Amino acid sequence: MSVASRVGEDIILRRSTSIAGKRSVLTKFAWVVALCVVFVAVLAPLLAWHQPIVCKYQGTYDFPAVVDTVRQIPVLGSYLEKSKPFRFPTFDARKTLDPDSFAIWPPIPFGPIELMADANLSSSRAHWLGTDDRGRDVLARLIHGTRVSVRVGLYSMLLAGAIGIVVGAVAGFFGGMCDWVCSRFIEIVMCFPAFFLILAVMAWIGEGLTGVILVIGFTQWTSIARLVRAEVVRGREADFVMAARSYGASNTHILIRHLLPGALGPAVVAMTFGVADAILLEAGLSWVGVWRSVADAFVGLDAA
Amino acid sequence: MNTTTVNNLLEIGGVHVSFRDRSRRFAQRRVQAVRGVDLSIKRGGCVGLIGESGCGKSTLARAMLGLVPIDAGEIVFDGCTLSKLRGAELQDSRRRMQMVFQQASDSMNPRMTVESIICDPLRCTRDVTRRQWRERVTEALHTVGLGDELRLRFPHELSGGQLQRVALARALVLKPEFLICDEPVSALDVTAQNEILQQISSIRRERSLTLLLITHDLDIAANVCDTIAVMYLGRIVESGSVDEVMNNPLHPYTFYLNAARAHLRQAEGRHAPSLTGPPPSPVDPPAGCAFHPRCPLATDVCQVESPELAAVQGVDNDHVAACHHSDRIGELVELATPSARAMYGKTRD
Numbered sequence: 001m002s003v004a005s006r007v008g009e010d011i012i013l014r015r016s017t018s019i020a021g022k023r024s025v026l027t028k029f030a031w032v033v034a035l036c037v038v039f040v041a042v043l044a045p046l047l048a049w050h051q052p053i054v055c056k057y058q059g060t061y062d063f064p065a066v067v068d069t070v071r072q073i074p075v076l077g078s079y080l081e082k083s084k085p086f087r088f089p090t091f092d093a094r095k096t097l098d099p100d101s102f103a104i105w106p107p108i109p110f111g112p113i114e115l116m117a118d119a120n121l122s123s124s125r126a127h128w129l130g131t132d133d134r135g136r137d138v139l140a141r142l143i144h145g146t147r148v149s150v151r152v153g154l155y156s157m158l159l160a161g162a163i164g165i166v167v168g169a170v171a172g173f174f175g176g177m178c179d180w181v182c183s184r185f186i187e188i189v190m191c192f193p194a195f196f197l198i199l200a201v202m203a204w205i206g207e208g209l210t211g212v213i214l215v216i217g218f219t220q221w222t223s224i225a226r227l228v229r230a231e232v233v234r235g236r237e238a239d240f241v242m243a244a245r246s247y248g249a250s251n252t253h254i255l256i257r258h259l260l261p262g263a264l265g266p267a268v269v270a271m272t273f274g275v276a277d278a279i280l281l282e283a284g285l286s287w288v289g290v291w292r293s294v295a296d297a298f299v300g301l302d303a304a
Numbered sequence: 305m306n307t308t309t310v311n312n313l314l315e316i317g318g319v320h321v322s323f324r325d326r327s328r329r330f331a332q333r334r335v336q337a338v339r340g341v342d343l344s345i346k347r348g349g350c351v352g353l354i355g356e357s358g359c360g361k362s363t364l365a366r367a368m369l370g371l372v373p374i375d376a377g378e379i380v381f382d383g384c385t386l387s388k389l390r391g392a393e394l395q396d397s398r399r400r401m402q403m404v405f406q407q408a409s410d411s412m413n414p415r416m417t418v419e420s421i422i423c424d425p426l427r428c429t430r431d432v433t434r435r436q437w438r439e440r441v442t443e444a445l446h447t448v449g450l451g452d453e454l455r456l457r458f459p460h461e462l463s464g465g466q467l468q469r470v471a472l473a474r475a476l477v478l479k480p481e482f483l484i485c486d487e488p489v490s491a492l493d494v495t496a497q498n499e500i501l502q503q504i505s506s507i508r509r510e511r512s513l514t515l516l517l518i519t520h521d522l523d524i525a526a527n528v529c530d531t532i533a534v535m536y537l538g539r540i541v542e543s544g545s546v547d548e549v550m551n552n553p554l555h556p557y558t559f560y561l562n563a564a565r566a567h568l569r570q571a572e573g574r575h576a577p578s579l580t581g582p583p584p585s586p587v588d589p590p591a592g593c594a595f596h597p598r599c600p601l602a603t604d605v606c607q608v609e610s611p612e613l614a615a616v617q618g619v620d621n622d623h624v625a626a627c628h629h630s631d632r633i634g635e636l637v638e639l640a641t642p643s644a645r646a647m648y649g650k651t652r653d
Contacts (some may be wrong), residue, residue: 239410246369246403247425247478248395257424258413 023254038145043294045158048140050111055103065106096228110137112144152213152282153275161224161271168228169263173236181267183229186222195279212285216278224270231263313482313514314368314401319377321367324585335586337363339538340615346483350515352525352546354561355535359392359408360404361518365484366533369403370394373477381482396644399429401482402475406490408467410476412459418445418531419455422474441444444473449503461619476507482514487562489524501528526550531622534558537594540613544623554616554625556599559577559636574647583622593628600636601629 046053051064108128119135120128129138198215205211235241236259241274244254321338335361345351355361366372368379368414371385379386381397389397402425405411411420422441426432432440438521445452446468459467468488475483485504489497505528508515525532526546532559534544539629540554553559560579579598584590596606605628613624627633 239405239407240413241365242371243403243405243411243474244413244424245373246405247396247428247474248398249424249428250395253428257427261415295544 011133012086019125029287037146038150041147042072043069044143044147045106046107047106048110048112048137048143049106050109052103052105052109052113055101057101059100105225105228108137108140108143112136114140114143118234147185148209149279149282152209152216153279156213156220156278157271157274159213160221160269162221164221164224164270165228165260165263165267167221168225168267169232169255169260171225172232172263173259175233180227182225186225189219190222192219195284198281198285212282216281220274220278222273224267227270227295228260229268232259235259235262311346313347313349313382314343314345315380315518316344316368317377317380318429319340319364319367319379320375321363321372322375323372333587336538336589337586338367339589341535341540343533343537343540343543345516346531348512348514349531350529351519353516353518353527353535354520354525354532356520358488358586359535359588360538361535362486365403365486365518368484369398369401382629391411395428397498399431399478400480401484402478402480403484403489404468404471405484406486408461408464408471408491411471412467414459417456417458418450418462418470421459422477423468425474425478440477441473447476447507448473449476459584465500467640468492468500470494472500472504472507476511479511480513482516483508484516484518487520488517488519491532492626497524504528522550522561534561534609537584537589539594539626541595541627542623542625543613544625548623552623552624553633554630555595556601556629556633556636557595557626558625559633568605593626595627601627601632603629 038048043066045065049065049068051068053065055062055064068104080124105248110127119131119133121131122134123130127137129142132138132141167182167186170177171186194216197214197219201215218286232255240252241258244258249257318645319338319341320336322334322336325335339360341360341364341365343351353364356467358361363372368381368386369390370543373529374387381401384397386394386397399440399531404533416424419441422444426437426440440599441455442452447453450466450469450473454466454470459470462470468491472488487501488504492500496522500580501524502518504515507513515529517525517529522532529546530547531541531543532546532549534549535541536557542549542552542553542558548557549563557579581598584594584597591610592608592609593599593602593606596602599606611626611628613626615621615624
């Protein structure tokens with residue numbers, strides 16, 4: 001079989017469901033912004049950390065910031081051992097002991113929880129956005145805060161999207177009693193205010209990012225479900241669905257190959273808005289102080 | 305199983321299909337789309353189903369595929385009663401009978417390419433392995449006279465004739481034994497019509513397909529089919545071989561269809577006999593013979609008694625009509641145009 005026909009086969013398998021058309025400039029810009037945010041979130045320790053990216057001390061090389069970046073990877077990361085702490089203020093002092101030592105620092109050589117000597121500094125060359133009331137570098141906290149926000153936004157909306165698409169598709173496709181039950185269920189869930197539900201859950205299972213993600217995911221899927229349901233209802237009576245039935249397509253086949261590709265567009269739009277909402281909700285929660293960020297917790301330990 | 309069921313690939317008897325009348329929500333009336341149809345289609349035969357808009361042709365076709373539920377009657381495909389089949393068996397039988405839908409563009413998913421549209425039936429069956437998909441799609445495309453350059457086009461990028469060919473290719477890709485074409489060429493210009501019809505005929509000969517061609521155009525049916533069934537308001541009112549039905553109609557409705565065709569051909573406007581009044585509503589069909597409000601031959605018996613399909617004395621036994629006055633069709637000729645008279649004058653006094 002020639003290469004060309006292989007390519008064709010691939011297209012048979014994949015292209016039919018692609019939503020991709022010609023991307024506009026605006027779409028490209030949006031992608032760039034979104035990727036920048038994800039990039040900052042994933043590579044946060046390389047951008048702002050209290051340890052160097054590369055350093056040589058007493059003849060051995062160390063990569064503390066890189067190690068910390070890799071350690072974020074869920075399962076694999078935990079095999080890596082944490083490197084020795086090389087703190088910025090102390091490193092210069094050690095330099096006098098070992099003149100050969102050197103270090104390459106991240107652009108912002110402060111961690112998000114590191115207490116500086118001075119609180120409430122205005123912006124300077126050392127602290128680009130100044131320091132907060134406890135003497136922590138604001139830009140470093142901003143960069144590391146992105147990680148929490150992106151995690152909450154993405155995971156909770158992945159969960160919400162999964163629930164919403166399944167419930168919406170089932171309600172729209174099977175109609176009748178099933179639709180009625182699903183729709184009423186959606187309306188009931190819509191009545192729960194996520195914010196206060198999170199407060200309750202926090203009180204019940206204790207504070208943690210997982211709890212926040214789960215509660216947002218389990219409450220914010222309703223608009224996605226309603227959009228998917230509407231699209232599926234619209235497509236269900238289409239001629240091409242009847243045609244598909246006539247050549248022996250099963251319900252699953254019709255849903256997955258014919259109806260959901262059309263419904264996914266609006267659902268993805270709703271999910272992107274949902275990501276923003278989830279981030280705001282999380283920000284509101286941490287402002288109220290219900291769920292304190294890792295950084296705050298460490299500060300608490302330090303203070304103790 | 306007797307010999308008739310073996311000879312006949314499809315046999316339907318007393319089929320009724322009705323839908324809820326949604327225009328009047330609280331009235332328990334139903335639109336009676338198909339009201340007791342008997343039809344048998346010989347293996348390898350080609351039947352033309354003719355009738356005006358709304359007479360239930362498409363509904364009958366959909367009922368044959370099991371796409372709409374039937375209220376009464378039975379549809380026997382190759383010895384199996386379709387209404388008794390469930391789930392996988394039903395899906396299997398559907399694969400043996402395929403349909404080309406009326407609106408080719410609507411019957412295709414607008415987000416799929418031609419290639420995946422034609423490939424989709426193959427995905428639904430286990431008989432064809434993934435490796436064969438490409439080969440089968442190519443084969444189907446070539447059968448209907450389309451080139452490979454269309455593979456990655458979307459339906460909206462195709463012309464009417466191309467769309468119709470893609471629809472045909474999709475119906476053929478599973479190699480069905482029985483093909484229903486629902487108005488396959490009604491949306492096309494005359495040259496494209498001819499090409500597609502020739503294609504359908506030649507495919508039918510090559511694969512010894514059994515074909516049901518639904519159309520409102522007598523000429524098309526006459527060119528392609530060997531048997532014609534005329535439908536009026538959910539019933540078959542006449543059926544027989546093409547020659548018999550065209551030259552020697554036994555039902556007034558068929559007569560008028562023929563006359564209108566002759567009239568169009570010869571452009572003799574003024575004296576053409578034509579049906580007066582709209583077709584009656586399928587929600588509330590007239591008592592007796594459904595055609596009687598528009599029929600010049602109607603008598604008292606027509607208003608009371610619904611005629612059965614029956615052969616008329618002195619005519620071929622396969623040629624049946626549901627009319628109380630089949631023997632008086634000749635009287636219609638007196639009302640007809642010279643052209644129509646020329647066609648029918650010889651057959652009856």
